[in-house]
Amino acid sequence: MTPHDDQDERLDRVLRAALEQLPPRPAPSSLESRVLGELRRRAALPWWRRSFGSWPLPAQLALVAVCAVLVGVTMLSGAPALAGISPMENIIAMALTWAHPAIVIFTSASGLARVLTDTIPPAWLYGGLGLTVCLYAVLLGLSAAGYHFLYAHPSPARNQS
Amino acid sequence: MQTQLTESESAEFTTFMRDYQDMVFSTAARLVGDDAQAEDIAQEVFIRAFEHFADLRSSPMAGGWLKTVTRNLAINHLNRYRKRWRLFSELHAPGTDEGDAPEIEWEVPDAVLAGLGAEERAAVVDAALRQLPEHQRVALVLYHFEDLSYLQIAAHLRVSLAKVKTDIKRGRAALLPLLQRHGMTRDGLEA
Numbered sequence: 001m002t003p004h005d006d007q008d009e010r011l012d013r014v015l016r017a018a019l020e021q022l023p024p025r026p027a028p029s030s031l032e033s034r035v036l037g038e039l040r041r042r043a044a045l046p047w048w049r050r051s052f053g054s055w056p057l058p059a060q061l062a063l064v065a066v067c068a069v070l071v072g073v074t075m076l077s078g079a080p081a082l083a084g085i086s087p088m089e090n091i092i093a094m095a096l097t098w099a100h101p102a103i104v105i106f107t108s109a110s111g112l113a114r115v116l117t118d119t120i121p122p123a124w125l126y127g128g129l130g131l132t133v134c135l136y137a138v139l140l141g142l143s144a145a146g147y148h149f150l151y152a153h154p155s156p157a158r159n160q161s
Numbered sequence: 162m163q164t165q166l167t168e169s170e171s172a173e174f175t176t177f178m179r180d181y182q183d184m185v186f187s188t189a190a191r192l193v194g195d196d197a198q199a200e201d202i203a204q205e206v207f208i209r210a211f212e213h214f215a216d217l218r219s220s221p222m223a224g225g226w227l228k229t230v231t232r233n234l235a236i237n238h239l240n241r242y243r244k245r246w247r248l249f250s251e252l253h254a255p256g257t258d259e260g261d262a263p264e265i266e267w268e269v270p271d272a273v274l275a276g277l278g279a280e281e282r283a284a285v286v287d288a289a290l291r292q293l294p295e296h297q298r299v300a301l302v303l304y305h306f307e308d309l310s311y312l313q314i315a316a317h318l319r320v321s322l323a324k325v326k327t328d329i330k331r332g333r334a335a336l337l338p339l340l341q342r343h344g345m346t347r348d349g350l351e352a
Contacts (some may be wrong), residue, residue, distance in 0.1 A: 022279060
């Protein structure tokens, strides 16, 4: 056993003696009313706004049945396409219908970017870029300061209430 | 699962709450180090207890059940908070790495807070715990108050065994002078 282990064991013993049989801290007087108030609020909710486990059994069964039907219909309607009844080109075309607007938007955005870089002086562009970086740095600094003062080292006054 | 609250049940559940609310609140407050957050956690614990009240009302295991739920909710709360601030908490956290500081020899006294009554001792200890960094406080509380082993603490906190040992060791070393200072001045730690 090293001197450090011995020291740690002694420290463990001393702290155990200091910490043993400490009475619990009294809960705030507001806790009881808060819990009962929340229970009453939840009890007043209509059944469909509560968790699924507390729904009436017929409602639970009905939802399960509806879901099962929806899943079945989806699978049955998709099966012919997968089985090759519908031509594969049609399936691919349907899958890519979303791509057309995206291509249009991308083309327009790149055209706009080209016009802007051609018309705005480079110094302005670099200045704007620098300003953006500075603002991000300030945001990061403020968040770090907020974390340091509010969370990592909160004021003890908050715990004295 | 119970969701309705009749008058008789309300009275019975209030009695149940009064029996355990100090224990639940203490456990949460010592783990999270903040009374307002501890009260929120205690509220959630009792709402869950009400959902299982049919089983808990006459169970001798009710205290253990409440303690376990409180501990788990408090640790989940801390993990959620830590994830939210991870970018900043990991930028500079001295003493959180394993083995990044040399061992220091110091004199361990024979006893601390020996002359105080239990309630005064509890107040001093709770105030001192709040001054510790979160990773040390949580490990110390789980070890000394919840009687978990190093392995169980590592599993709960999802950290390595070595980190748990380091945090507890440094937590004790940081806690001792805080308790000693009170013992010498008797002015309280927050004075």
